[in-house]
Amino acid sequence: MGSSSASCLNPQIDPNLVLKSSLSASDVKAPVRFPSPARMGFEGKSQPKIVEGERGYVLEDVPHLTDYLPGLPTYPNPLQDNPAYSVVKQYFVNVDDTVAQKIVVHKSSPRGTHFRRSGPRQKVYFESDEVHACIVTCGGLCPGLNTVIREIVCGLHHMYGVNRVLGIQGGYKGFYARNTINLTPKSVNDIHKRGGTILGTSRGGHDTAKIVDSIEDRGINQVYIIGGDGTQKGASVIYEEIERRGLKVAVAGIPKTIDNDIAVIDKSFGFDTAVEEAQRAINAAHVEAESVENGIGVVKLMGRYSGFIAMYATLASRDVDCCLIPESPFYLEGHGGLFEYMEKRLKEQGHMVLVVAEGAGQDLIAESLRSMSVEDPSGNKLLLDVGLWLSEKIRCHFAKKPKMPVTLKYIDPTYMIRAIPSNASDNVYCTLLAHSAIHGAMAGYTGFTTGPVNGRHAYIPFYRITETQNKVVITDRMWARLLSSTNQPSFLNSHIIEESKKEEESPPTQLLDGENCMENGVVDASLP
Numbered sequence: 225m226g227s228s229s230a231s232c233l234n235p236q237i238d239p240n241l242v243l244k245s246s247l248s249a250s251d252v253k254a255p256v257r258f259p260s261p262a263r264m265g266f267e268g269k270s271q272p273k274i275v276e277g278e279r280g281y282v283l284e285d286v287p288h289l290t291d292y293l294p295g296l297p298t299y300p301n302p303l304q305d306n307p308a309y310s311v312v313k314q315y316f317v318n319v320d321d322t323v324a325q326k327i328v329v330h331k332s333s334p335r336g337t338h339f340r341r342s343g344p345r346q347k348v349y350f351e352s353d354e355v356h357a358c359i360v361t362c363g364g365l366c367p368g369l370n371t372v373i374r375e376i377v378c379g380l381h382h383m384y385g386v387n388r389v390l391g392i393q394g395g396y397k398g399f400y401a402r403n404t405i406n407l408t409p410k411s412v413n414d415i416h417k418r419g420g421t422i423l424g425t426s427r428g429g430h431d432t433a434k435i436v437d438s439i440e441d442r443g444i445n446q447v448y449i450i451g452g453d454g455t456q457k458g459a460s461v462i463y464e465e466i467e468r469r470g471l472k473v474a475v476a477g478i479p480k481t482i483d484n485d486i487a488v489i490d491k492s493f494g495f496d497t498a499v500e501e502a503q504r505a506i507n508a509a510h511v512e513a514e515s516v517e518n519g520i521g522v523v524k525l526m527g528r529y530s531g532f533i534a535m536y537a538t539l540a541s542r543d544v545d546c547c548l549i550p551e552s553p554f555y556l557e558g559h560g561g562l563f564e565y566m567e568k569r570l571k572e573q574g575h576m577v578l579v580v581a582e583g584a585g586q587d588l589i590a591e592s593l594r595s596m597s598v599e600d601p602s603g604n605k606l607l608l609d610v611g612l613w614l615s616e617k618i619r620c621h622f623a624k625k626p627k628m629p630v631t632l633k634y635i636d637p638t639y640m641i642r643a644i645p646s647n648a649s650d651n652v653y654c655t656l657l658a659h660s661a662i663h664g665a666m667a668g669y670t671g672f673t674t675g676p677v678n679g680r681h682a683y684i685p686f687y688r689i690t691e692t693q694n695k696v697v698i699t700d701r702m703w704a705r706l707l708s709s710t711n712q713p714s715f716l717n718s719h720i721i722e723e724s725k726k727e728e729e730s731p732p733t734q735l736l737d738g739e740n741c742m743e744n745g746v747v748d749a750s751l752p
């Protein structure tokens with residue numbers, strides 16, 4: 225049944241690329257692994273796997289089991305005999321397919337960075353009854369976690385005939401400190417209708433050696449890790465330890481962040497659901513505000529370092545008069561400040577709604593309260609409550625203006641938003657993510673995160689996901705759209721605009737509908 229792959233040709237080269245390449249020999253130069261400037265500060269030890277081609281083509285490839293276990297046997301993909309898939313034309317992804325990171329280019333632009341396209345391969349590196357998979361969820365909750373768990377279990381079973389899937393309870397520390405549960409298509413059948421994660425989650429407690437010991441002891445050979453930037457950093461060091469020990473274990477990350485702060489991918493699952501649910505809170509704030517004279521509704525939304533939920537919820541609602549996000553500094557008093565704008569708005573329409581992302585204005589709060597030094601068990605800064613602080617500041621300001629008495633209602637729906645099940649579009653998205661991860665692991669890829677890049681799902685090396693955070697670009701068109709939709713002040717002076725432009729060397733995601741193009745002749749700074 226098994227056929228020997230020729231991966232021993234060169235352990236550093238993806239066997240598929242070498243054996244089945246449709247790129248001409250001149251297209252593909254010898255793959256190399258070396259540190260790029262983008263990896264400076266990255267804790268991991270393994271090197272990027274870069275393949276260079278003609279006209280500035282660069283493939284930032286993901287590791288493969290045969291990189292360190294040459295000569296692993298391959299097997300025909302069982303999907304070719306699956307009645308649902310065998311009729312699909314071109315169901316198997318061409319092994320050379322890659323996805324471009326930048327799709328707006330100029331005539332003379334280099335071809336730029338690409339990622340390996342995700343999807344089923346003709347050959348797999350695991351037999352069905354050999355697979356012993358596990359799933360773990362880490363970090364904060366997010367709508368869609370249960371859908372991803374369900375789809376990994378059902379996808380492994382229905383597409384690849386895998387029957388052994390273990391749920392690790394309570395996040396990373398669950399590998400060595402908690403129980404596990406067997407997951408079957410039957411046991412996960414309805415879980416997508418529930419919020420949260422049936423496996424539980426946690427912050428902190430990442431002990432790499434103990435986690436890999438547990439993987440080894442239990443005979444697990446596929447590890448599916450669902451979580452945010454911290455989780456993906458943890459997944460990266462797990463992969464490195466597995467490689468160091470020479471284990472045939474595929475590590476696949478599925479990016480989770482309600483804040484949409486994960487770089488490279490178009491957007492994260494649960495984000496659409498969060499924006500939709502935020503509408504209910506904004507609507508309530510609007511109803512309250514317009515029912516009284518000089519009513520003010522303040523809504524706090526999630527977004528520790530990235531204000532995407534606040535920005536999209538504001539744009540979608542049209543009831544919001546001002547949106548404050550971490551990326552855009554603001555000030556309260558004086559000309560061009562928030563209070564001046566609020567007074568004007570109240571005079572014009574008699575009420576107003578303000579949306580504030582949780583990470584906004586932290587510098588201002590720290591000035592007037594205590595310094596920000598408290599951290600959660602994962603090392604994330606615990607933020608001060610900007611909603612309460614801002615509401616109090618607004619009340620105090622208008623108390624000094626007896627001719628303008630205001631009524632303020634503060635709504636904090638953050639945990640209510642995070643705890644709901646995912647909506648229809650996120651559910652479909654979760655299925656694609658789960659399937660991409662499964663196909664990648666079965667095909668022997670490892671040390672990767674999967675997600676859509678310009679609408680096409682791809683396998684992305686961990687370091688690309690963890691080295692930067694996705695943020696709202698305040699010099700991009702989307703933020704300009706918001707400013708012109710709310711008519712709020714930009715609170716920006718020319719110095720801040722220049723600084724912001726300088727900081728934004730990496731391209732925004734497609735979600736931003738922004739300047740995702742490559743300047744003439746300018747190659748991505750992260751490439752060697």
Ligand SMILES: Nc1ncnc2c1ncn2[C@@H]1O[C@H](COP(=O)(O)OP(=O)(O)OP(=O)(O)O)[C@@H](O)[C@H]1O
Nearest residue numbers: 363364427428429430451452453454455457458602
């Ligand atoms: N640099 C790191 N190396 C190894 N493990 C890490 C690292 N950073 C975080 N982790 C682990 O990853 C897990 C989740 O991290 P964290 O609490 O920061 O959530 P997250 O994945 O970033 O999700 P969220 O978007 O909810 O913040 C924790 O168990 C934490 O110990």
Ligand SMILES: O=P(O)(O)OC[C@H]1O[C@](O)(CO)[C@@H](O)[C@@H]1O
Nearest residue numbers: 364365481482483526527528600
């Ligand atoms: O209170 P917890 O569970 O630590 O999570 C809060 C954080 O999680 C996030 O939702 C990210 O998952 C942030 O927006 C928020 O600050």
Ligand SMILES: [Mg+2]
Nearest residue numbers: 363452453454
């Ligand atoms: Mg995080």
